[in-house]
Amino acid sequence: MGPHILKTDSVHLEFDGRKILQDIYLECRQGEVVGLLGRNGCGKSSLLRIVFGTLKPSYKHISINDMHIYKGYDKGRVAYLPQHGYLPQNIRIKSLAEPIIDPQFWDDFSNHPIYLKYQDAKAGELSGGELRQLETLICIYSRADFILLDEPFTHVSPVQTEMFKGIIRKCAKVKGIIVTDHQYYNILDVADRIVLITDGSTRAIKSPDDLIRHGYISHII
Numbered sequence: 001m002g003p004h005i006l007k008t009d010s011v012h013l014e015f016d017g018r019k020i021l022q023d024i025y026l027e028c029r030q031g032e033v034v035g036l037l038g039r040n041g042c043g044k045s046s047l048l049r050i051v052f053g054t055l056k057p058s059y060k061h062i063s064i065n066d067m068h069i070y071k072g073y074d075k076g077r078v079a080y081l082p083q084h085g086y087l088p089q090n091i092r093i094k095s096l097a098e099p100i101i102d103p104q105f106w107d108d109f110s111n112h113p114i115y116l117k118y119q120d121a122k123a124g125e126l127s128g129g130e131l132r133q134l135e136t137l138i139c140i141y142s143r144a145d146f147i148l149l150d151e152p153f154t155h156v157s158p159v160q161t162e163m164f165k166g167i168i169r170k171c172a173k174v175k176g177i178i179v180t181d182h183q184y185y186n187i188l189d190v191a192d193r194i195v196l197i198t199d200g201s202t203r204a205i206k207s208p209d210d211l212i213r214h215g216y217i218s219h220i221i
């Protein structure tokens with residue numbers, strides 16, 4: 001069997017009569033990193049939440065290998081790193097992580113310094129940045145076939161960003177990963193393909209110049 005393919009199509013999302021998403025096609029195959037870009041408020045987080053299953057639009061069609069799925073999180077097929085924390089505060093990190101982490105990546109995860117340091121601590125005992133690091137690692141190394149990452153680079157130091165990019169590339173050898181962040185240069189670096197959301201629609205980006213043409217960046221740094 002070929003690589004699994006997650007397809008998201010025909011999403012229609014409105015808030016209070018305001019159209020947010022209307023002409024969406026987003027595909028992700030196991031083995032690739034798809035970068036999702038777009039201006040503030042264009043609907044990137046909403047789209048990831050729709051794929052994960054925690055936001056219900058008026059219409060959507062989501063499938064894995066052309067089999068319709070209702071909620072990405074069912075059967076753990078899709079994992080999602082939200083912009084804001086998701087780990088419960090009062091359970092030890094070790095107990096939280098063990099059932100979530102993909103066994104093929106357990107050695108990588110469990111030897112990571114942040115896990116070695118905090119495996120017996122509870123989420124509430126970590127600093128904001130440390131917690132973000134740990135949450136991001138747990139999500140990327142999770143058992144899901146498809147990983148959705150919402151702003152993994154935003155609250156971490158440059159050296160952590162480089163480390164995350166390496167882990168994303170490694171895990172994407174066997175998983176499909178969709179990642180969004182306003183650090184677009186890191187997205188351009190880590191992604192195999194770029195999709196931009198503008199005016200409620202997805203557009204395939206072929207070169208950084210397309211990002212200028214669509215008004216997402218004014219120049220390339």
Ligand SMILES: Nc1ncnc2c1ncn2[C@@H]1O[C@H](COP(=O)(O)OP(=O)(O)OP(=O)(O)O)[C@@H](O)[C@H]1O
Nearest residue numbers: 015016020038039040041042043044045046047083
């Ligand atoms: N629960 C809600 N009720 C009303 N409007 C909402 C709700 N959630 C999101 N929106 C609106 O939908 C639009 C898309 O929001 P979303 O968070 O998906 O954007 P985004 O592209 O992820 O933005 P950013 O880059 O700033 O994080 C925004 O205009 C936002 O105000």
